[in-house]
Amino acid sequence: MVGIPSRHKSLFLLGGVVLLQVLLLAVQIRRDSQGRLIRVWTVGAVSPFERAGAHGISNIRETWSHYFALQNTSRENEELKHENDALKLQITQLQGKAAEADRLAVLLKFRQTNVEVPMVSARVIGGSADSASQTVYLDRGERDGIRRNMGVITPDGVVGKVIESYRDTAQVLLLTDKDSGVGAMLVDSRIQSPVGGTGDPLLVMKYIPNDDTVNSGERVVTSGMDRIFPPDLPVGTIADIKPGNTFKQIHVRPAANLQRLEEVFVLLTMRPLENKQDSGAPNADAPASAPSASTAKPGSPEKP
């Protein structure tokens, strides 16, 4: 057998290792739906450090803000009083605006129609290790009842869905990811169309024919057709519209702040939610922040 010259050994090793990984990629492409054991191991090994890091940073921030960063407290207090006065005026103005009332009505409707929906709050403890995918890790997992394909929301709107659930951790695919999608519809015209991610901050709304009328700034909500999210949850607002070959090219600005998530709610149900949106008018006395901690079913896991 012909020996390999020593100076070429590393080159052969490089070729072998790259070839091995190419084969690994090929195997995954065929079996993409299977959960991989190495992901479970790696996430299990790293999540304690992420959890410790998240708590450590929180503690340092609290310690700093409560005990050290007090030099300018008096001046900040005066500034906050002025800011508070300005905000009170702004709140009064905003209360008169119909757009605000519409937004509150949508959230209120969600709370009324899904008051029995069990949900659990979770803390975001980590993100994707690369910029190509848009995922986050939560500090809740199978032990808290979280399973794959459960919807994740914030009071502002839809966040994404659970794609992997481990013992104490869950991985959430954000709405902005290339593979993400949600059944949605336009609030004014009630036209239904899926909304998906592109990897960019803006989402895209597909399959709206050029003949249909869509206005910039129009709100987009969930349709409930994907059997993950209940209907009428805010998805976003139309950012811009361009005519395409057959369908319009519509970009949607997400309602939830997906760039800076700290706490979210996981809808603890795999069943399609009942569509009760026409069962009654919104109750003006109910609180406006729709999916809050108080919405969680009694006895369900709950911690901030």
Added chain:
Amino acid sequence: MNDAFDIRGGELHIEVHKFRTGAIILAAAFALVLQAFLPIYFPKAGILDLPLLITIYFGLSRRNPSTGLLLGMTIGILQDSLSGPTVPLGLYGIAKTVIGYLASSIGARLDTEHPAARFALTTAFFVVHQGIVALTQRLLLSQSERWFTWHLGAAALVNAVVAVFLFMLLDRLRKPS
């Protein structure tokens, strides 16, 4: 075993560095953990690729292509494991394997201790890394990843600046020669 030794080819005099026990493993693990949760608190930090910088540094310092490519492969596959479902195992593994090999090979031929050399090499390696990722996505995954964007160019420069200071810190992990 000697803590450090020299490669002498003609007039070339390049030192091969050894590191304290566990330094490489700890540095790689720390970079992966930071890469995973730092962008949650500082979204702008998502532009950094700390596992890549660690791969480049130890490749340039160890100057052994075999260990360089194996370290790159390990870090890359762990990064793939911590990524979302759009990143199959091996995507970053392949890219970092090649970068580990290239860094080790170049490190064995050039003196890469000067900050300017480190800045230039990191910029180049970052662009090559993204090129390999884009090539893999196009050929194997049928994804239309763009070859170059201005954001990528800015990211390369930012990572190179961070690398200059990070490498100075990592130099402290070397065993005294």
